[in-house]
Amino acid sequence: MSDMGIFTLGSTIVVAIGIALGVMLPAIAMGRTISSALDALARQPEAEKSITRILFIGLAMIESLAIYCLVIMLIILFRNPLLAYIVGH
Amino acid sequence: MGAEGFAANTIFSFGSITITSSIITTWVIMIFLIILAYFFTYRLKLIPKTPQNILESIIMVMHNAIQEVLPEHVNLIFPFISSLWIFILISNLIGIIPLLNSPTSDFSVTSALAILTFLSVHWYGIKVCGFKNYLSHYIKPSFILLPFHLVSEVSRTLAMAVRLFGNMMSLQFTALLILMIMGFLVPVPILMLHIVEAIIQAYIFGMLALVYIAGGIQIQEEKIIKKKELINE
Secondary structure (H helix, E strand, O other), rough: OOOHHHHHHHHHHHHHHHHHHHHHHHHHHHHHHHHHHHHHHOHHHHHHHHHHHHHHHHHHHHHHHHHHHHHHHHHHHHOOOHHHHHHHH | OOOOOOOOEEEEEEOOOOHHHHHHHHHHHHHHHHHHHHHHHHEEEEEOOHHHHHHHHHHHHHHHHHHOOOOHHHHHHHHHHHHHHHHHHHHHHOOOOOOOOOHOOOOOHHHHHHHHHHHHHHHHHHHHHHHHHHHHOOOOOOHHHHHHEEEEHHHHHHHHHOOOOOOOHHHHHHHHHHHOOOOOOHHHHHHHHHHHHHHHHHHHHHHHHHHHHHHHHHHHHHHHHHHHHHHOO
């Protein structure tokens, strides 16, 4: 198999596994966050405003981890800087 | 709705300054907002009619949101945070109109906004608490924590930029990919997600900027309150 072939195959497999892991784990974390926010809200409904605010900030923090993973995967797939080494040879 | 990959589309360049489509869109949004603000506040009445009512309700919502976090210094911070909110909201939503790119899907724009927030944390901290007090809070719990404080400040600024950029760019990109692969009306659910995410990300960016500024101001506030209590006793 040519260099380019191995490179493409490797990129594809790595991106598929990477994006799957990078989305599953933040999803678990977000599920736990929302569940404990709902528990707190059920226990004390008058704290709704600050619970909602803290919930959204926490969710954004966790979601940004999934976004980091997505950005790196998109870079590997579409704008791979290491491609220059293979094309050059 | 289309973004051709990651590169910003250069419209023209003179010398070493390149004008990309993000710059032109940003300027158009700015001019549009300035004209809108001028026309709505042209003659303010005590009993307002509909346009003034809408504006007042928007400003009240933002004012209350900031007041929950920082009761004392609302008027100091309100212009900055509300401008961030309005500008980022409009820039995010412009990506839905076909043939227009959101400026916030350009990493340069989001890092500029993040650097602005970073500098404003220091600015407002020094303005409220004084130069020495503000600098001394870096060494406060212990001197060993100084590198952690510095690294955390830099990394959270970078995280803000990447979060906004990643969300906007990936949504635009996904819509384009689905359009190319599947067909004409298929990206509609993705566009609905885009609208929701655009609004949420604008809210999050402003909220995080507010929380960081509040953190920079409030560590000193406790000391000042304690000093006042000691003086009053």
